[in-house]
Amino acid sequence: xxxxTRTTRALSLTAGALVASLALAACGAKTxxxxxxPTGGAESCVDTSGDSVKIGFLNSLxxxxxxxxxxxxxxxxxxxxxxxxxxxxxGKQLEVVAEDGxxxxxxxxxxxxxxxxxxxxxxxxxxxxxxxxxxxLPVFEDNDALLFYPVQYEGLxxxxxxxxxxxxxxxQIIPAMDxxxxxxxxxxxxxxxxxxxxxxxxxxxxAYSKANGIEIVGEEYAPLGHTDFSTIVTKLKQSGxxxxxxxxxxxxxxxxxxxxxxxxxxxDTTPVVSVSIAEEEVGGIGVDNVVGQLTAWNYxxxxxxxxxEKFVAAFKAKYGExxxxxxxxxxxxxxxxxxxxxxxKAESFAVGDIQDNADGVTxxxxxxxxxxxxxNHHIAKTALIGKIAEDGLIYTAWSSDGAIEPDxxxxxxxxxxxxx
Amino acid sequence: xxxxxxxxxAGLSLGSVLLLAALGLALTFGQMGVINMAHGxxxxxxxxxxxxxxxxxxxxxxxLLVSLVVGFLVGGLLGLLLEVLLxxxxxxxxxxxxxxxxxxxxxxxxxxxxxxxxxxxxVRAPAxxxxxxxxxxxxxxxxxxxxxxxxxxxxxxxALALKLTPLGRRIRATVVNRDLAETAGISxxxxxxxxxxLGSGVAGVAGVALTLLGSIGPTLGTNYIVDAFLVVVVGGxxxxxxxxxxxAALGLLQAGIEYSTTASIAKVLVFVIIVAFLQVRxxxxxxxxxxxxx
Numbered sequence: 113x114x115x116x117t118r119t120t121r122a123l124s125l126t127a128g129a130l131v132a133s134l135a136l137a138a139c140g141a142k143t144x145x146x147x148x149x150p151t152g153g154a155e156s157c158v159d160t161s162g163d164s165v166k167i168g169f170l171n172s173l174x175x176x177x178x179x180x181x182x183x184x185x186x187x188x189x190x191x192x193x194x195x196x197x198x199x200x201x202x203g204k205q206l207e208v209v210a211e212d213g214x215x216x217x218x219x220x221x222x223x224x225x226x227x228x229x230x231x232x233x234x235x236x237x238x239x240x241x242x243x244x245x246x247x248x249l250p251v252f253e254d255n256d257a258l259l260f261y262p263v264q265y266e267g268l269x270x271x272x273x274x275x276x277x278x279x280x281x282x283x284q285i286i287p288a289m290d291x292x293x294x295x296x297x298x299x300x301x302x303x304x305x306x307x308x309x310x311x312x313x314x315x316x317x318x319a320y321s322k323a324n325g326i327e328i329v330g331e332e333y334a335p336l337g338h339t340d341f342s343t344i345v346t347k348l349k350q351s352g353x354x355x356x357x358x359x360x361x362x363x364x365x366x367x368x369x370x371x372x373x374x375x376x377x378x379x380d381t382t383p384v385v386s387v388s389i390a391e392e393e394v395g396g397i398g399v400d401n402v403v404g405q406l407t408a409w410n411y412x413x414x415x416x417x418x419x420x421e422k423f424v425a426a427f428k429a430k431y432g433e434x435x436x437x438x439x440x441x442x443x444x445x446x447x448x449x450x451x452x453x454x455x456x457k458a459e460s461f462a463v464g465d466i467q468d469n470a471d472g473v474t475x476x477x478x479x480x481x482x483x484x485x486x487x488n489h490h491i492a493k494t495a496l497i498g499k500i501a502e503d504g505l506i507y508t509a510w511s512s513d514g515a516i517e518p519d520x521x522x523x524x525x526x527x528x529x530x531x532x
Numbered sequence: 533x534x535x536x537x538x539x540x541x542a543g544l545s546l547g548s549v550l551l552l553a554a555l556g557l558a559l560t561f562g563q564m565g566v567i568n569m570a571h572g573x574x575x576x577x578x579x580x581x582x583x584x585x586x587x588x589x590x591x592x593x594x595x596l597l598v599s600l601v602v603g604f605l606v607g608g609l610l611g612l613l614l615e616v617l618l619x620x621x622x623x624x625x626x627x628x629x630x631x632x633x634x635x636x637x638x639x640x641x642x643x644x645x646x647x648x649x650x651x652x653x654x655v656r657a658p659a660x661x662x663x664x665x666x667x668x669x670x671x672x673x674x675x676x677x678x679x680x681x682x683x684x685x686x687x688x689x690x691a692l693a694l695k696l697t698p699l700g701r702r703i704r705a706t707v708v709n710r711d712l713a714e715t716a717g718i719s720x721x722x723x724x725x726x727x728x729x730l731g732s733g734v735a736g737v738a739g740v741a742l743t744l745l746g747s748i749g750p751t752l753g754t755n756y757i758v759d760a761f762l763v764v765v766v767g768g769x770x771x772x773x774x775x776x777x778x779x780a781a782l783g784l785l786q787a788g789i790e791y792s793t794t795a796s797i798a799k800v801l802v803f804v805i806i807v808a809f810l811q812v813r814x815x816x817x818x819x820x821x822x823x824x825x826x
Contacts, residue, residue, distance in 0.1 A: 176751075178650060179650040179651050182650075306795075306796050332794065332795065333794060333795065333796060334795045334796075335795060335796050335799060337755060338795055339745070339746040339747070339755050340546050340549070340745075340786075342542040342545060342546065342673075342676070342787070343539070343542050343786075343787050343790040343791050343795070344790075344795065346535075346538050346539065346542060346791070347791070349671075350535070363652065363746070363747040363749060363751070363755075365747075366652060366654075366746055366747035367745060367746035367747065370657075370675075370744070370745055370746065371673070371745070373662070374662070374663070374664065374673035374674070374675050374676070375664055375671055375673050376663055376664045376671055376673075392651065393651075393652075395651070395653075395654065396651045396652030396653060396654060396747065396749070397652070397654065397747075398654030398655075398656065399654075400654075400656055400657075401654075
């Protein structure tokens with residue numbers, strides 16, 4: 113065999129492979145086209161002909177997130193019962209289809225698909241971690257369905273198929289920084305768990321601080337589940353920090369606050385602002401270890417309003433005197449009522465009609481009046497900085513002037529340019 | 533200087549926590565060749581014991597001291613039960629013990645969740661352990677000093693027990709050569725049970741100590757089990773002395789690297805160093821010549 117024939121054969125083989133792969137690619141593109149058809153495929157199967165309408169609850173009842181998400185499920189169940197007792201939505205009783213997300217983003221995506229396609233629910237309520245939400249997002253978009261997500265998160269997201277009833281950054285993290293600035297704090301130490309929420313939140317805090325004359329004297333991340341904080345607390349103590357911004361998650365908080373107290377740091381000299389410690393967690397960390405420390409949320413059990421008195425009383429009557437209510441629970445409870453408000457305003461259970469009529473829907477929630485922003489599907493909420501008291505409850509120490517319009521992409525802040 | 537002292541102490545303190553977690557394993561894994569994945573759950577049981585005792589005795593100081601004793605007994609009895617019911621059927625099959633005890637660990641975790649609920653619980657530290665003492669110009673938390681003292685005490689007590697008591701002699705004889713020990717009139721069955729009781733009891737005590745530092749939840753044990761095995765393997769299987777040196781070294785290494793980098797990087801680097809070290813010295817820091825473990 114000569115050298116030329118060998119080259120020719122090699123060339124023709126390559127060409128053949130190229131043609132084959134092009135053909136494959138073309139086929140792939142074709143299927144993609146049908147999937148992306150704006151009208152096709154996702155014909156809604158929601159049945160609204162009878163006396164009832166189905167909705168889906170999707171929370172983790174097993175796995176590591178079960179501790180938190182079970183409380184959200186309890187609040188959702190209570191809201192559904194209340195709505196049914198009051199005559200349902202547009203005269204139809206709610207029929208709840210309950211699913212377990214099992215703390216796995218992939219399970220969340222699968223179960224969401226099942227709820228939409230085979231149970232034909234009108235809307236789904238649930239999710240907690242950002243990874244579970246990110247996993248469900250394409251499912252809801254592809255099937256043109258609705259998800260109501262109840263937990264504060266890192267912002268920089270807005271989907272027409274998701275309603276975010278927890279806080280976005282400018283309703284929680286930025287007000288917390290505003291509060292510290294108002295208190296005259298100039299040196300802040302950042303401590304967080306090593307994953308997406310703390311890293312994103314801290315990027316925003318660093319940008320905020322640069323623009324507001326606050327110095328970040330340290331930024332430390334601990335692996336999830338980390339339980340030895342002596343070195344991090346040593347660094348914190350040496351940094352000269354006047355306050356600490358804490359985005360630690362889960363068990364790490366216990367170890368952190370015990371160490372913090374043990375080395376002699378205290379809330380009245382170096383306060384810690386936490387964004388993931390709610391009433392439920394205070395008992396497990398030990399009130400002694402966190403008394404006087406600050407939290408940033410939009411709701412506390414101690415909020416004074418007739419709506420909240422009713423909410424707390426009903427919750428305790430249903431689940432027991434010793435149970436406490438928290439921000440994500442309240443946001444989940446509120447989300448069901450907001451959906452009801454949207455359906456009644458649209459006079460339709462159809463997703464498109466709800467999206468068109470969502471703007472301006474309000475509800476007198478336990479946290480205060482909330483209003484849906486039709487543009488980005490978040491809701492206007494009042495920011496509350498709370499102080500943990502000796503009875504284990506959190507009391508409002510500072511509140512924003514009224515409800516803050518949601519701004520998930522931080523477009524209203526010059527310093528936030530280039531963050532997203 | 534201040535930094536050096538404070539990081540030296542942080543390292544030693546972390547080392548003492550690791551040592552407490554690993555001491556029981558040094559006996560059961562190191563000396564008996566049983567891979568006990570439920571060791572961490574014995575620590576968890578000890579921690580919950582401290583919680584229960586505090587519900588009964590409100591005085592945090594008294595309840596801590598009582599918990600140390602009761603925690604030892606609870607951990608020890610759980611260990612004894614495990615040995616009699618399951619482990620005794622599979623000596624010399626370390627991989628089987630791994631699987632069986634892993635199953636037991638899951639059962640114990642779920643049991644804790646059912647009894648005490650999924651959220652963490654809290655044990656209050658006694659007043660005499662709150663705050664810090666000044667050592668060479670550095671504030672050292674009293675709780676960590678207390679744990680350091682406890683770890684030291686536990687090691688000394690175990691070492692003396694192994695060296696001086698008849699039980700200790702029987703344990704050592706069984707480890708070195710089980711058959712010969714049996715022919716010499718030692719009941720190796722009884723010795724196995726007692727060794728397991730002792731090792732698991734120390735795990736219970738470690739659990740009580742950990743309530744001073746971190747969270748008490750069903751997964752407390754899983755946070756420590758890997759580190760505990762690392763200490764035993766690096767120290768050299770079958771050696772108390774090795775475990776002590778290894779725990780101190782790992783603690784100092786972690787604290788030192790973490791101070792100049794970050795917690796995540798320190799964890800990775802410590803692992804890399806351990807792997808490299810085991811390439812050079814697979815038998816660990818201190819090796820023992822035995823026939824049973826060869």
